[in-house]
Amino acid sequence: MSAVAWIAVGSLIAWVWLLLGQGFYWRTDQRLPRHAEPPRWPSVTVVVPARDEAAMLPVSLPSLLAQDYPGEAEIILVDDCSRDGTGQVARDLSVRHGGLPLTVVSPGEPEPGWTGKLWAVRHGIALARQRKPEFLLLTDADIAHEPDSLRDLVAAAGTGGPDSFDLVSQMARLRVASGWERLVVPAFVYFFGQLYPFRRVNRAGARTAAAAGGCVLLRTEAAERARIPESIRQAVIDDVSLARAVQRSGGRIWLGLAERVDSVRPYPRLGDLWQMVSRSAYAQLRHSPLLLAGTVPGLALVYLGPPVTLVAGLLTGDPVAAWAGGAAWALMTATYLPMLTYYRQSLWLAPLLPFTAVLYLLMTVDSAVQHYRGRGAAWKGRTYSRPEATPDV
Template identity: 85%
Template sequence: MSAVAGIAVGSLVVWVWLLLGQGFFWRTDQRLPRRAEPVRWPSVAVVVPARDEADVLPVSLPSLLAQDYPGDAEVFLVDDCSTDGTGDRARALSVRFGGLPLTVVTPGEPEPGWTGKLWAVRHGIALARRRKPEFLLLTDADIAHEPDSLRELVAAAGDAGAGGFDMVSQMARLRVTSPWERLVVPAFVYFFGQLYPFRRVNRAGSRTAAAAGGCVLLRTGAAERARIPESIRQAVIDDESLARAVQRSGGRIWLGLAERVDSVRPCPRLADLWQMISRSAYAQLRYNPLLLAGTVVGLGLVYGAPPATLAAGLLSGDAAAAWAGGAAWAVMAGTYMPMLGYYRQSLWLAPLLPFTAVLYLLMTVDSAVRHHRGRGAAWKGRTYARPETAPDS
């Protein structure tokens, strides 16, 4: 067997293992659990951190104010030192559309040791706790909810004393309109599921923890036990840090794909998507150069090797390399098709996954370069040169 054929066979073995042994990550059937509606609907405080979100609020905020929720609910929007009139736009929308009560606050610049979003969440939760809500819904300012979204989330959480969840998180359906969004966005969720298989996250007693920060329903008691958000105040990837903190404090978590929760933030250009992903990609690797090197090699072998060995085998007449490389590429594309279906995209995009993986690889390397140049995670005018992930204890 030639060296090229050996690489191709190795890649095929990896893909067969990913297909069958990585928590069936490629399936898209993890949706909100269906439970009977509670006899008494618990009170909910909706906390929305917002920094320079005046453009998207007219689409997202009215959807929150219009929630058809049978219990008590209130919205707290935290204007994180916006310069575009976010707070005023929110107040105007509340007057125009009515619905749930809205409180808008501005806490000022974050103290040292806090990321801007978590500083805003801290003030929103502190304000909400005065009402003593039983649940907190943490949702980003670019997330639009169908009218029954809150009702469905609370029903899915169930009774904490009867096998319910302390945290229910939905991966909002991201916008997919431009050609670059079609190429990159479904792959983003696919790669996320590969790292954190939803089925494993949702299994009782699992050690795999993850969340989608755009839509998180959290029991207030669980937040207090996990010391949220103080315990994760420096986390750049705050959703995963939140999930770990809740899990470590004894809480049970659930994560799935959304059907009635959508992101309305447009990222039509490659530059927009590049910024969104690269700002936290190196944080995902815990700022570890060895993990970065391993990721580069791993992505190259797993995603780059199948088409490369297929082409090399066909050109050199190496049947084993061509067959194994082609089979690995076919398995790869097959695992991507369910996600493309979820996003209502053409299945012909599936064979392009190796190209998308190379883009993600370049974004990750760029994230590391920015960090080592002192620019770190930059977002909306703030730069966290050496941010830290959530502590292990």
């Protein structure tokens, strides 16, 4: 066989394995577990870290204030040194909409060794513990919840039996409105699921751990046992680090796709999406040049190999390359269809996944370049030059 044919066959083998051997990551059926409502609804404190979120809060915060929850619940919004009046906007919205009681606190700039979000979460949890809630809901300032979201999350966590969870997290449905969002956003969740197959995360005794930081319900005792957030204070990918800490401390976790929790943050331009991905992409590789060196050709083989070898096989009359490349591309396309369906997008976007994968590959390389330039993970005016990917617990 020709070299092109060998590449095509290698790509096909990779896609057969991804289809059948990677926890069926491409399926989108991991939705919130349904348990019976508890006889007594536990108390919950909602912690919202917010930095320069004055534009997002009028869309997201009223949905939290309006939660239809039968037990005791309150909201703590941690204003993380915002420069746009975030705290005052939150107070005004609370007065205007009523609903759950809201407390706004401002902890000041983070101490050395802390990322900004986790510093804010630390102060929110510390204040929450004074009220001794049984659950903490950690949710971002750009996440909108349907009125029964908190009720469903608590019911899904269970009452402490063998089917109960210490951490329940939903991957919020991200906004998909602009052309770039349609091309990039569903693939972001698809790639995340490929790295952390939800079915494996949710299996009892699982070794795979992950969470979606926009919506995490956490038992307070599990947070204390795992020393959250102190044990992950330097984490850039804080949601995955949080899930690992809970799992390592003996907790059981669950992760799935949301049906009634949405991100309202817009990413209308490619540059906006690029910044979102590149700020943590190299941290995902643990800032390892060796992992980066293996990732680049690996992604090229898996995602670029199929269309390139199909075209090359057709042009050169190489039937093995054309057949294997075409079959691999077909499998790739088929695995992407469920995610596009979940996002209510045209299925004709599925064959474009190789192009989107190239964008993500370039974002990852750019993330590494920025890291070695000393810029690290930059977000909202803060730069973490040498952050830890996942500190030891």
